[in-house]
Amino acid sequence: MNVETTRLSSGLTVVTETMPHLESVALGVWIKSGSRNETTEEHGIAHLLEHMAFKGTKRRSARDIAEEIENVGGELNAATSTETTSYYARVLKDHVPLAVDILADILTESEFDEEELRREKHVILQEIGAANDTPDDVVFDKFSEVAYRGQTIGRPILGTPDKVNSFTPGQIRGYLSRNYTTDRMFVVAAGAVDHQTFVKQVEERFASLPTAPSSPPVLEPARYIGGDVREDRDLMDAQLLIGFEGKAYHMRDFYCSQILANILGGGMSSRLFQEVREHRGLCYSVYAFHWGFSDTGIFGVHAATSGSELPNLLPVVIDELRKSSETIHQQEIDRARAQIRAQLLMGQESPAARAGQIARQMMLYGRPIPNPEMMERLEGITTERLTDLAGRLFFDTVPTLSAVGPIEQLAPISDISAALSSPAAKTQKAVG
Template sequence: MKVRITRLANGLTVATETMAHLESVVMGVWVRAGSRDETASEHGIAHLLEHMAFKGTKRRTARQIAEEIENVGGDLNAATSAETTSFYARVLKDDVALGIDILADILTHSVFDEAELEREKHVILQEIGAANDTPDDVVYDRFTEAAFRDQTIGRPILGTAKTVQSFRSDQIRAYLNKHYTGDRMLVVAAGAVDHDAFVRLVEERFGDVVDASNPAVASVPEARYSGGEYREKRDLMDAQVMIGFEGRAYQARDFYASQVLANILGGGMSSRLFQEVREKRGLCYSVYAFHWGFSDAGLFGVHAATGAEDLGELLPVIFEELARVADHIDVSEIDRSRAQTRAALLMAQESPAARASQIARQMLLFGRPVDNSELMDRLDAITPQRLTDLAGRLFFDTPLTVSAVGPIDPLLMADDMHKALSGVRPARAAAE
């Protein structure tokens, strides 16, 4: 399987991967614009636009959009992140033209009807309320806010009740016209798709897309990891706790090493945190590590959920594991992480949805698809010494981020956590 790429006259890029053994196609439009691209008065508008795109066009009502795709057994969906927004459809191979026609219609001819807008704003207000009622959602949102204080990259994607209620149709249309230009859009398809035929469809349906970059779009400020603390007491059965450190951006040298480190530390049932904290000591019912990459920043974190009675003992044990991973990593642990990554890459090749998403992400980040063999070569270059050096820099040389929700009285304050973490710093990390 090989990714084919065509750039159209209006700057829009089309990428496909033919998976001839399949009967279906997943296609989507990825836009290099997300919540991070919003001004203060636009907070939440990228997500609202994602919703409103399905609420009627000049040719179709909201019901007709839903019925036409489901009449052929297909489905539509969309997602908003900090840096991108995506709209995608899955259909059988004979219905590719319908799928791309609907995607083009909702992105180039949406009417943003005021009555539909009021209904959808009400839906999103319910979504915001539900998120605020869900402790593990709150702890994640406040974690990124604390890590990137007073920056758009750290704001909740949904917006606030105040900003969402303030939006008008003309604001949504202005945001779309400003950011949804050919140079910022990518159309990807994977599955039983013919590249040349698909390109012709995209040329026909997306002809209204502006053919040049918009000078009104200012570059977003570079992200600055600050670290910080958020604590919220709630009368709950368990406490949600996150601790974090500055990570690495997608294109940074240590990005893949950070992913491997997170996997070794807390990426599965065989990981150090799961085995030590959950299996051996029974201090929590959930614990894992993660590394999030952005275009110019990263965030490394550990999340744990536990009862208040175990909270006082939990953090010191996690800190000890952070120190141990900065002191020694066995080759077998790296080999296990490589095997897991390789399996994930190969399994993704069996899913058109996974491949379309993977191709789009790589194209937006690197400007090209990245072959699996290249990814594995990068992983093969990672050594124990490189990982322990990285762990020492991540966990002991960057400000701490703490987010906690629930019965958190036994939890140390951030300054005390920093002292406790410094107290277990291994000698080798201190010397570097």
């Protein structure tokens, strides 16, 4: 792994991976701050800031930003998540200085013009409306809200129309000054890049970043609560999401949870896909996932099916969860590990994938993690560890259920909770 790391005197961390066989470079700035770092009055401001960063600086108009990067065939984008925000570009190797200059410009010299802010608020209101019209988005947002009721981590990243409409340039600058500081930012590049040259470019252009926040951000500890949320809509299909508290990134069982999610619902050969879709034909989409955060996690199963199939679907899903707490085969572990290994190696062929992976590792672990070390962490996972984990995840914690669509025939949460703590023989009767 040809990865080099330099920490500048300002506290900003610069990381590169040289891939000399390429003609392009993927580069970006990752900030260890997202929607979870907002105050109650700032709900949605992290996402709004990400939009506004492209709407003009002291040297460039919004159009200038778009044209300059596209004039050289490059791409520029950004994303906001619960705990991170990223601004990234991909250009040919000769245009790295331009990409660095634009990224630095939008992150240190944005104007937050009132008229641009008004227009962008309107764009985000449309984005919120589109999300509310998308049932598979709604079911996940509602799941988070009830799993972490009354907490920042459970709020939708986009915010609410009232909050978004209320934001001022001063509020945006306040969030920016607290969270976009060198101790929380990582500049990463992968591809045809020379480390020392890149470090000098970053050091020069990002010199004006604040090194410490005026009032350090405080992250509210997550408290998983669980519960039930349903929205009856006149739709063709029902969206169903059942989940449990998972494992944080630094917990011992994090990688074990990733393997378990893969075995249960990580592909066409997974248990849920084979049993629920292929064998029984109960739905057209079913999968399992595990999301890790800094101090909590979510392990979930998502399915989309007709409302009439809900009484048949849920008992089968719960039965598969139960079986995973009783028996896991070594062949399943080997297949899950092979899939993760393939993803890691395939990611090395994409500079954008590598830059993102390195940035996440720096934010989570403080260093890049070589693929062999990653695979070594997976080698210690045994069938016994997996069955023990499944028992604790699915049957020793409070479930969270989120459902949207024609859900009249969905069993009450009391029956579902009973099925998750009852003998296997009672599962069908409890929730069917």
